[in-house]
Amino acid sequence: MGAYLSAITELLGRIEAEEQESIAAAAGLLVDQIAADRLVHVYGPGGHSNLAAQEIFFRAGGLMHISAILDEGTLLSNGALRSMAVERTPGYGRIVIDNAGLGKDDVLVLVNAYGINAALIDAALIAKERGVRTIGVSSRQHAEQTAPDHPARHPSGANLHDLVDVAVDTKVPIGDAVIELHGLPERAGAVSTFANAFALNAIVLRTLEELLARGIAPPVWRSGNAPGGDEANAQFLDRFRQRVSWL
Numbered sequence: 197m198g199a200y201l202s203a204i205t206e207l208l209g210r211i212e213a214e215e216q217e218s219i220a221a222a223a224g225l226l227v228d229q230i231a232a233d234r235l236v237h238v239y240g241p242g243g244h245s246n247l248a249a250q251e252i253f254f255r256a257g258g259l260m261h262i263s264a265i266l267d268e269g270t271l272l273s274n275g276a277l278r279s280m281a282v283e284r285t286p287g288y289g290r291i292v293i294d295n296a297g298l299g300k301d302d303v304l305v306l307v308n309a310y311g312i313n314a315a316l317i318d319a320a321l322i323a324k325e326r327g328v329r330t331i332g333v334s335s336r337q338h339a340e341q342t343a344p345d346h347p348a349r350h351p352s353g354a355n356l357h358d359l360v361d362v363a364v365d366t367k368v369p370i371g372d373a374v375i376e377l378h379g380l381p382e383r384a385g386a387v388s389t390f391a392n393a394f395a396l397n398a399i400v401l402r403t404l405e406e407l408l409a410r411g412i413a414p415p416v417w418r419s420g421n422a423p424g425g426d427e428a429n430a431q432f433l434d435r436f437r438q439r440v441s442w443l
Contacts, residue, residue, distance in 0.1 A: 203385070219364060223406055225362065229261070230259065238264050239307070239319055240392075241270050242315070245316075245388075245392070248389070249266065257417065259404070259414055263441065264442055284313060289318030293318075293323055303328070304323050310348070311335060311356035311357055312354075331362045331363075334366060335366045335391070340355065368388045415431075
C-alpha cells in the first residue's frame with residue numbers, strides 16, 4: 197500500500213510541477229467557452245478512459261457547462277473485449293464526433309491514458325477538420341514508447357498530443373501498472389485513472405479561478421446527497437437539460 201501511494205503521489209506531483217503551462221492553456225480555452233455560455237465536450241474513448249469523461253461530468257464541484265460524450269461503443273458495461281475491439285476500429289471515432297454535431301464554436305477535451313487508439317485519433321482528426329478547438333489529456337511517454345505497429349494504433353500511427361491544440365501530459369508509464377510483486381510476472385496497481393482525474397480537475401479548478409477573476413461565477417454542481425443539493429442544482433436544470441445530451 198505504501199509503495200502504491202508513493203508511486204501515485206510522485207506521478208501527481210510531476211503533473212503539478214511540469215504541466216502548469218499546459219493546464220493554464222487548457223483552462224484558457226474553457227474560460228472563453230464558458231464566458232460565452234457554450235458547452236465544453238469531453239470524450240474518453242477507451243474502456244477505462246470513459247471514467248475520465250465521467251469524472252468531470254455531473255460531478256459535485258464540477259462545471260455545469262461540461263457535456264460528456266458517453267458513447268456506448270467503448271463502455272465496459274457492454275463487454276470489455278468488445279470495448280477494446282471498438283476503440284481499435286478505424287473510423288469509429290469519426291462517427292461519434294459527427295453524431296455529436298461538433299463544429300467551429302466548440303471545445304472538445306479528448307482523454308485517453310495511452311493517446312494512440314484508433315477511435316481517439318479519428319475523433320481528434322475530424323474535430324480538427326471541423327475547426328473544433330481541442331485539448332488532449334494523455335501520456336506522451338506511453339504514446340511515444342508504444343510500437344508503431346501496435347494493433348491499437350490508428351492506421352496513421354499518430355499520437356494524440358501531436359494533433360490537439362493543447363496537450364496535457366499525464367506522465368503515465370508504459371503499461372500503466374507500477375508495482376512489482378515477488379513471484380508475479382506482471383506489475384499491478386494501475387495509475388492512469390488517478391492521473392486523468394487529477395489533470396482534469398486541475399483544469400476545472402484553474403478555469404473556475406480565471407472565471408471568478410473576470411467577475412463570472414459559473415454554475416457548479418452540488419452533490420445531490422448534500423443538504424440542499426437538489427434545490428441548488430434545480431436552479432440551473434432548465435438552462436442545460438436540452439443542451440447536454442447525457443444529462
